[in-house]
Amino acid sequence: MESISLYIHIPFCVKKCAYCDFTSYPGQLAQRDRYLEAVCREMRTQAAFFGRRPVKTMFLGGGTPTLLSGEQVRALMEAVRACFDLEPDAEITMEGNPGTLTAENLRAYRAAGVNRLSLGVQSFDDALLAGIGRIHTAAQAQEAVRMARDAGFGNLNLDLMLGLPGQSVQQWTQTLEQAIALSPEHLSCYALIVEEGTPLCGQVERGECAPLPDEDALCRMDEVTERLTREAGFARYEVSNYARPGFACRHNIVYWSCGPYLGLGCAAHSDLAGRRFYNPANWEAYLQTTQSGSTQRETEGENTPQDRMFERMMMGLRMTRGVDCARFARDFGRTPQEVWPRVIERCQRDGLMEREGEFLRLTPRGMQVMNSVLVEML
Numbered sequence: 001m002e003s004i005s006l007y008i009h010i011p012f013c014v015k016k017c018a019y020c021d022f023t024s025y026p027g028q029l030a031q032r033d034r035y036l037e038a039v040c041r042e043m044r045t046q047a048a049f050f051g052r053r054p055v056k057t058m059f060l061g062g063g064t065p066t067l068l069s070g071e072q073v074r075a076l077m078e079a080v081r082a083c084f085d086l087e088p089d090a091e092i093t094m095e096g097n098p099g100t101l102t103a104e105n106l107r108a109y110r111a112a113g114v115n116r117l118s119l120g121v122q123s124f125d126d127a128l129l130a131g132i133g134r135i136h137t138a139a140q141a142q143e144a145v146r147m148a149r150d151a152g153f154g155n156l157n158l159d160l161m162l163g164l165p166g167q168s169v170q171q172w173t174q175t176l177e178q179a180i181a182l183s184p185e186h187l188s189c190y191a192l193i194v195e196e197g198t199p200l201c202g203q204v205e206r207g208e209c210a211p212l213p214d215e216d217a218l219c220r221m222d223e224v225t226e227r228l229t230r231e232a233g234f235a236r237y238e239v240s241n242y243a244r245p246g247f248a249c250r251h252n253i254v255y256w257s258c259g260p261y262l263g264l265g266c267a268a269h270s271d272l273a274g275r276r277f278y279n280p281a282n283w284e285a286y287l288q289t290t291q292s293g294s295t296q297r298e299t300e301g302e303n304t305p306q307d308r309m310f311e312r313m314m315m316g317l318r319m320t321r322g323v324d325c326a327r328f329a330r331d332f333g334r335t336p337q338e339v340w341p342r343v344i345e346r347c348q349r350d351g352l353m354e355r356e357g358e359f360l361r362l363t364p365r366g367m368q369v370m371n372s373v374l375v376e377m378l
């Protein structure tokens with residue numbers, strides 16, 4: 001049976017960050033056990049329907065999964081092992097907020113089998129952190145890394161954000177330098193997106209926060225990121241992700257390669273056995289769904305082969321290795337070159353795309369104009 005990836009959404013947070021549009025609920029910590037019971041119910045239902053699958057990667061995302069106690073994570077991992085064949089070398093990631101970690105919990109997470117910790121550091125500038133409503137300081141983030149190492153985590157990611165209100169290129173450079181000085185195995189450097197409906201969006205519209213960095217500043221931040229990470233021994237393997245050799249995130253590569261995954265918990269999406277479906281974002285509605293014992297979920301509508309092919313390119317071209325043309329041909333009966341002959345030929349002629357072995361990828365120059373290449377394919 002084909003290996004899958006497993007995503008479990010933990011929607012609890014201490015408080016809502018100003019920019020956040022993820023499904024997360026502050027102030028509901030008393031509901032954690034009830035919610036985890038529902039996740040385990042859903043897990044058993046889906047495992048009975050899709051079979052006892054081998055699981056090669058697992059991701060506890062949120063929200064703030066590190067608001068779970070060590071015992072809660074242990075019980076959750078036990079349920080996963082009871083329902084699926086967790087492969088011996090499975091990558092098991094947990095997202096953590098530096099403001100919620102304790103040495104005791106970190107040791108318990110590690111003992112439960114979590115082997116990769118992804119810390120939402122965002123910045124090492126306390127004023128910028130406060131400006132976006134994060135609950136932690138730079139010093140807490142540094143302490144979190146130390147505690148994680150002490151607890152035995154040998155695979156650490158630091159999430160950083162660039163393009164914050166009022167952030168200068170110099171401030172970004174300092175954050176990145178401090179992150180690199182902590183010797184993580186992986187760095188995610190995401191540009192802030194001001195999502196509609198978030199408090200930050202209102203602040204930006206009303207001019208109540210410092211101005212956002214302009215395009216020129218963002219380009220220079222990107223150049224700094226590329227240079228500093230390269231000099232420190234990281235390779236950029238996706239638009240926003242950098243890893244030391246052997247530490248690229250296997251779970252996210254499954255998403256970018258359009259591989260099979262099962263999502264559990266409120267708002268979680270799945271793409272498994274040719275079906276795409278998702279759970280209600282509202283967690284009370286989610287609890288009711290799991291009580292019915294049904295595997296019927298909202299489906300994402302009909303995806304035509306054309307949609308699927310385009311999605312495979314859109315996701316695959318985010319990675320520096322590109323799209324696996326042999327797998328593409330196996331799955332769709334045609335190669336990308338047969339589906340988009342003119343666009344691909346022109347991109348190759350203009351030095352935006354290149355072929356290496358079975359992989360078709362964007363060149364560094366092509367990465368800069370990825371959106372316009374994709375629009376042409378559409």
Ligand code: SF4
Pocket residue numbers: 012013014015016017020021022023024062063064097120
């Ligand atoms: S910690 Fe993450 S999920 Fe929670 S509110 Fe902040 S950005 Fe959203």
